[in-house]
Structure formats: C-alpha cells, structure tokens
Amino acid sequence: MKILITGGAGFVGSSLAIALKTNYPSYEIFCLDNLKRKGSELNVSRLTQAGITYVHGDIRSKEDFDSLPAVDAVIEASAEPSVLAGLDGTPDYLINTNLFGTVNCLNYALKHKADFIFLSTSRVYPIKTIETLNFVEEETRFSLTDDQPVKGVSSKGIAEDFPLDGARSLYGTTKLASELLIQEYNEFYGLRTIINRCGVITGPWQMGKVDQGVMVLWIAKHYWEQQLGYFGYGGTGKQTRDMLHVADLYRLIDWQLHNIDQVNGEILNAGGGVESSTSLQELTQICQEVTGKTIPIKQVPETRTADIRMYITDNSKVTRLTGWKPEIGVRQIVEEITEWLDQNNKALEPILK
Ligand SMILES: NC(=O)c1ccc[n+]([C@@H]2O[C@H](COP(=O)([O-])OP(=O)(O)OC[C@H]3O[C@@H](n4cnc5c(N)ncnc54)[C@H](O)[C@@H]3O)[C@@H](O)[C@H]2O)c1
DSSP, rough: OEEEEEETTTTHHHHHHHHHHHTTTOEEEEEEEOOSSSTTTHHHHHHHHHTTTEEEEOOOOOOHHTOOOSSEEEEEEOOOOOTTTTTSSHHHHIIIIIIIIHHHHHHHOOOOOOEEEEEEEGSSSHHHHHHTTTEEEEESSSEEEOOOOOEETTEEEEEEEHHHHHHHHHHHHHHHHHHHHHHHHHHOOOOOOEEEEEEEEEEETTOOBBBBBBHHHHHHHHHHHHOOOSSGGGGGSSEEEEEEHHHOOOOOOOHHOOOOOHHTTTEESOTTTTGGGGEEHHHHHHHHHHOOOOOOOOEEEEEOOOOOOOOOOOOOHHHHHHHOOOOHHHHHHHHHHHHHHHHTTTHHHHHHO
C-alpha cells in the first residue's frame, strides 16, 4: 500500500504515519507538510528515521501535488486546527488551507482513485446549540443529562444527528464545508471516503498551545511550573471534554484503511467518550499527582470567544459499524505525556514552555 498523509509532520499525521510504518513495514508512506505549526519541524527527523518520505509542500498549491506519486489512500490530516483562527478578521489562511486545500487533496485522490480519510472535528456542531444543552453541575465537572432540547445528544454525549444549524467558528465551518464536498466526491465521482469527526485528540508529540492542544499545554505548564487559568463558566474549571489518545485513533484509522467498503461514505463521531473525559479541575488534580507539582491557577469568570461548556463524544455509531472503541484513559494519557516531556525536555522547552 502507498499512503499520502497531508499534515504528515503534525501531531496526528506523524503519529499515524509512524504507527502505520511500524505495523506495516512494506507500506510506502509519504508525509506532506509545510511546517506551519511550530514544533512540526521536530517530527521531520522522526519520520525519516522511521523510513517515511517527508515532502515539504503546501496543500494550498495544486503544483505541490504534481511531484507526488500515485497512492492507494490519502489521509487528510493537515489544517490550521485552532478554533480561534480567523476570528480576528483574517480568515484567509484558514479558508485557503482547510477548505480550498482540502479540494486539492480531493482532486489528487480522485486522479489516483485513492481512498480518502478525512480528519474532521466535533467543532462542526454549533456553539449556541451546545451551550443551551441541559447539564448538571457536579462537584468537579459539568455533565450532560439524558433530557435534552434537541436530538442527537444524551448523557453519553453528542451523536452524528445533532442539529447543524448555527455558527460554529470559522474553523468548524471550513471543516463542515469540506465534509459537504467530500460527500459530493463520494456520491458523484465514486471516491471512497470516510469522515471522522474527532473530539479532542491528544498524546505525546502534540505541540500544545493555548488555542489548541489543551491537554499537553496543561501538563507542560505543571511540568515547567508556570501559571494557568480557568477561563469562563464561573472560573471554577468545571468545563469538560473527552480525550482521545492518538494511539486509539490510530487503531480506528488502521481499521478504516483496510475495511473501507464497510464504512464508505460514512460520517463518524470518534472521541474518548465519557470514560475518557475530564474537567480542567479534575485534570489539574491528575497533573499534580503525576508531575508532583502544584502551580497557581487564576480564576477568570468571563467565558472566552467560541468556547463551549462541555463536549463529550457519543461513539455509539462508530462502535456499532467498526467495533472500535477507545481504550486509553485520561490518567494514562497524562502519564505518557509527562514521560515524553521528561525524555525530550531540551527540544520541547522552547516550544511548550
Ligand atoms: N488535535 C485535535 O484535538 C483534533 C481534534 C479534531 C480534529 N483534528 C484534526 O486533525 C488534523 C490534525 O490535527 P493536529 O492536531 O495534528 O494539528 P497539527 O497542527 O499538529 O497538524 C497539522 C499539520 O498541518 C500542517 N499544515 C498547516 N497548513 C498546511 C498547509 N497549507 N499545507 C500543508 N501542511 C499544512 C501543519 O504544519 C501541521 O504540521 C487536523 O485536520 C485537525 O483539524 C484535530
């Protein structure tokens, strides 16, 4: 098999590439990336050492696809992945990459009749609708209830039939617009496609920053003993997310690559689920236990733009169709990321500290 992974030097792309090459040494894997994300440059030598071909290129440029060989599958994992991107009035890079760039990836896949696996996001679900969901305020977190004003949501989380009307951030919109085009290519050009709407993905080699990669950011701030803040929702740190370890995501993508006929054309929510979820407050507790450090955390009551109180993935559909479910819980994720910080302290300090 020959596989192109766009955004292949990014966190998800490089993790998938290295896991695939490790499990299938005969596969030829090409990782295309423009190294826009700070820290992605650290992955280039990891890719080459693993026997993967790194190609410096930009998905916004059609010509950058011309030098690539024919492949059997494309995993589209490039993006400007920040939910805040473009909200300051400069959306060009975001739209040109996340939407028009995806079109270039689709056309390349079509040219070579390659299967197309897309990393979409839970951020396609509208902010206001999520913010009006019924929840209970527990001692350390917010939780969804079963009684809800809209379909597609229960205490298990948000499912694929959650209503899509309403604003969702420019990031979420570029992903949703890409999803719509992917469905057209599937229906009218016969491209075999899968869309994975992922919640928070995390793990070692994520270059966490304030607006993307909160898990690594939270652990790194503990590790280097810097300040953090609970922003919004009363400033108590009860906002809750599910966390998907990238190794769990890999098992799903591996299955999809090899069984695409069984899920061709599907849209699948994929995340850590309730079992692998945490509030910021709970995460702080785990970080203190794992790193042995306690840091100051300021309380800021005002809610940040485009933030949401909670997001939990309902994995029912993906589990029913593929048998996949996540296995790695929050504590193990924190332990693995802390170990990774320990082992790569010098290289990571200028990026994460
Ligand atoms: N990490 C998460 O929590 C999460 C959750 C849901 C969906 N996703 C999606 O998964 C994919 C991977 O995200 P990630 O967390 O690895 O982010 P990342 O920033 O680590 O990786 C994205 C990579 O794309 C590259 N890139 C950006 N613009 C490019 C361009 N124009 N041409 C070529 N390369 C370009 C970046 O340099 C980076 O290496 C993205 O599509 C993202 O939207 C991520």
